[in-house]
Amino acid sequence: MGKYSLFNLIRHGLSYHRDWSKTWRNPEPQPSYDVVLIGGGGHGLATAYYLAKEQGITNIAVLEKGWIGGGNTGRNTEIVRSNYLWDEAARIYEFSLNLWNDLSQQLNFNLMYSAKGVLSLGHTLQDMRDISRRVNANRLNGIDSELLNADQVKKMVPSINVSLDSRYPVLGASLQRRGGTARHDAVVWGFARAADALGVDVIQDCKVTGIKVQKGKVTGVDTTKGFIKSAKVGVITAGNSSVMAKMAGFRLPIESHPLQAWVSEPIKPVLDTVVMSNTVHAYISQTARGELLAGAGIDPYTGYAQRGSFSVVEGAVAAILGLFPIFSRVRLNRQWAGTVDTSPDACPIVGLTPIQGLYFNCGWGTGGYKATPGSGWVFAHTIANDKPHRLNQPFSLERFTTGHLIDEHGAAGVAH
Amino acid sequence: MLLIPCPWCGPREENEFTYGGEADIVRPVEPDSLTDSEWANYLFMRKNPRGLHHEQWVHTFGCRQWFNVQRDTVTYQITATDNLR
Ligand SMILES: Cc1cc2nc3c(=O)[nH]c(=O)nc-3n(C[C@H](O)[C@H](O)[C@H](O)COP(=O)(O)OP(=O)(O)OC[C@H]3O[C@@H](n4cnc5c(N)ncnc54)[C@H](O)[C@@H]3O)c2cc1C
Numbered sequence: 001m002g003k004y005s006l007f008n009l010i011r012h013g014l015s016y017h018r019d020w021s022k023t024w025r026n027p028e029p030q031p032s033y034d035v036v037l038i039g040g041g042g043h044g045l046a047t048a049y050y051l052a053k054e055q056g057i058t059n060i061a062v063l064e065k066g067w068i069g070g071g072n073t074g075r076n077t078e079i080v081r082s083n084y085l086w087d088e089a090a091r092i093y094e095f096s097l098n099l100w101n102d103l104s105q106q107l108n109f110n111l112m113y114s115a116k117g118v119l120s121l122g123h124t125l126q127d128m129r130d131i132s133r134r135v136n137a138n139r140l141n142g143i144d145s146e147l148l149n150a151d152q153v154k155k156m157v158p159s160i161n162v163s164l165d166s167r168y169p170v171l172g173a174s175l176q177r178r179g180g181t182a183r184h185d186a187v188v189w190g191f192a193r194a195a196d197a198l199g200v201d202v203i204q205d206c207k208v209t210g211i212k213v214q215k216g217k218v219t220g221v222d223t224t225k226g227f228i229k230s231a232k233v234g235v236i237t238a239g240n241s242s243v244m245a246k247m248a249g250f251r252l253p254i255e256s257h258p259l260q261a262w263v264s265e266p267i268k269p270v271l272d273t274v275v276m277s278n279t280v281h282a283y284i285s286q287t288a289r290g291e292l293l294a295g296a297g298i299d300p301y302t303g304y305a306q307r308g309s310f311s312v313v314e315g316a317v318a319a320i321l322g323l324f325p326i327f328s329r330v331r332l333n334r335q336w337a338g339t340v341d342t343s344p345d346a347c348p349i350v351g352l353t354p355i356q357g358l359y360f361n362c363g364w365g366t367g368g369y370k371a372t373p374g375s376g377w378v379f380a381h382t383i384a385n386d387k388p389h390r391l392n393q394p395f396s397l398e399r400f401t402t403g404h405l406i407d408e409h410g411a412a413g414v415a416h
Numbered sequence: 417m418l419l420i421p422c423p424w425c426g427p428r429e430e431n432e433f434t435y436g437g438e439a440d441i442v443r444p445v446e447p448d449s450l451t452d453s454e455w456a457n458y459l460f461m462r463k464n465p466r467g468l469h470h471e472q473w474v475h476t477f478g479c480r481q482w483f484n485v486q487r488d489t490v491t492y493q494i495t496a497t498d499n500l501r
C-alpha cells in the first residue's frame with residue numbers, strides 16, 4: 001500500500017497517476033481465521049483495524065454480503081457529537097469523539113472530520129428544560145456543551161427563522177462546538193485500507209448464511225463462499241442483527257426500522273454548522289460539496305427494504321422549511337433509507353452473548369456513526385480478551401434482564 | 417406510503433394509522449412468579465423477522481379499532497388482516 005502524501009502525489013503525477021497500488025486487496029476467503037467479523041460497515045472495519053493494531057490479532061476476515069459501506073455507514077447524515085445525557089453513554093461517545101481528532105492521520109486517509117458544531121434546538125419550555133438538564137449533565141462529565149438563547153442561535157445561523165409566530169418557534173438550543181461531521185465513505189475506505197495493510201482480509205460479496213455452534217461454542221460460519229472456521233466470531237450487522245441472532249438460536253431486544261435521509265442540489269455555502277431538532281424530527285447540515293443534507297426520524301413500522309414512506313420525508317421537509325424558509329425553492333436531488341437497529345433504551349448492545357466465542361455489536365440505531373472508532377476499539381478489546389472493556393461493560397445484553405437500562409431516548413431517540 | 421386495508425373501513429393511507437408493534441405477545445398470567453429473564457423476554461425480546469411479520473395497527477384517525485396485519489418486512493406487501501373478533 002502506498003502512503004498518501006504530497007510527495008507521492010507529485011511522484012505519481014510524473015507517471016500520470018497510472019501506477020497507484022490498489023486501495024486494498026480483494027482476497028478470497030481462507031478456510032479458517034482467528035477472528036471472523038460479519039459486516040463490513042464502519043463498525044466492523046474499525047473492529048478489524050483495532051484488533052490488528054491494538055490487540056495484535058491479524059489473522060482476521062471481515063465478511064460483507066454486499067459492498068463495504070453499503071449499509072447504514074454509507075447512508076447516514078454524518079453527524080458526530082458526544083453530548084449524551086447519562087454517564088455510561090457520555091463516556092463511550094466522548095471516548096469516540098476524541099478518537100476522531102487525529103483519525104485521518106492515523107489512517108492516512110482524509111476523513112474530512114469538521115468540528116463545525118452541532119446545535120440541538122428547543123421549541124417548547126419543556127424542550128428548554130430538557131436541554132439545560134443535558135447541558136449541565138454534559139459539563140459535569142467534562143464534555144463541552146453550551147446553552148444558547150434564540151438570539152444567540154440567530155447570530156450563529158443567520159438564515160434560521162426564530163420568529164415566535166413560526167410553527168415551531170426556536171426558544172434556544174444546546175451547542176456542542178466539538179461536534180460536527182465527517183465524510184462517511186472516507187471512514188469506511190480509510191478503515192478498510194488501514195486494516196488491509198495490517199493483513200486483514202476484507203471480503204466483499206460474501207454473505208453469512210449460518211452460524212455454527214457446537215456445545216455452546218461457536219465453531220465457524222457458513223457463507224456464500226463456503227464454510228469458514230473460526231473460534232471467535234463478531235457480528236456487526238446493524239439492521240440485520242436479529243436475523244443473525246436467530247442463526248445462533250437467541251433473540252435480541254432489537255427492531256429494524258427504515259430511516260430516511262436526502263440531499264439537495266449543491267448550492268453556495270449557506271449553513272456552516274449542524275442544526276437538529278428532536279421535537280420536529282428533522283436535522284440539516286451542508287456538505288463540503290454544497291448539498292443540503294437532511295434527515296428525519298424513523299418510519300414507524302419495521303422494515304428491511306432500505307425504503308421508507310414518503311410521508312416521513314414530507315413531514316421533515318415541512319419542519320425544515322419552517323425553520324429555514326430561505327430553502328423553500330431548493331430542489332432535492334436524491335433520497336434514500338437505511339435499516340436501523342433500534343433498541344428499547346436507544347443505546348447499543350456491545351459484548352458477549354449466550355454462545356461462547358460469539359460477540360455482538362448492534363443496537364446503535366439512528367446514531368452509531370459518531371461512535372464508529374470507539375465502538376471498534378472497545379469491541380476489538382472485548383473479542384481479544386473475551387471480556388468487555390470498562391467502556392462497553394454497561395452495554396451488555398444482560399441489562400435487559402437486570403433492568404439496568406440506560407435511557408437515552410431524550411438525547412438520541414430521534415436525533416443522530 | 418403503505419396502503420393499509422382496515423378491516424372496518426377498507427384501504428386507507430398509512431398516515432391514518434398508528435403502528436403497534438409485534439402481535440400476539442401474551443401478557444404474563446402470573447406476573448408475580450415470573451423470573452427476571454422471563455420478564456426480559458416478555459418486555460424486550462422481539463422476533464423482528466426479515467420476511468412475514470404479524471403486527472398490530474390501530475386506525476387512529478378513523479374507526480379507532482385495533483387489528484392485526486400480516487406484512488412482509490422486505491416487500492412491505494400486506495397479505496392478511498384480522499379484525500380480532
Ligand atoms: C439515514 C440515516 C442517517 C443516520 N444519521 C446518523 C448521524 O447523523 N450520526 C450518527 O452517529 N449515526 C447516524 N446513523 C446511524 C449510523 O449510520 C449507524 O448506527 C452506523 O453506521 C452503524 O454502523 P455499522 O457498521 O454497525 O452498520 P452498517 O454500516 O449497516 O454495516 C453492517 C453491514 O453488515 C452487512 N451484513 C448484514 N448481514 C450480513 C450477512 N448475513 N453477511 C454478511 N454481511 C452482512 C451489511 O451489508 C452492512 O454492510 C444514521 C443512519 C441512517 C440510516
Ligand SMILES: [Zn+2]
Pocket residue numbers: 422423424425426475478479480481
Ligand atoms: Zn378503520
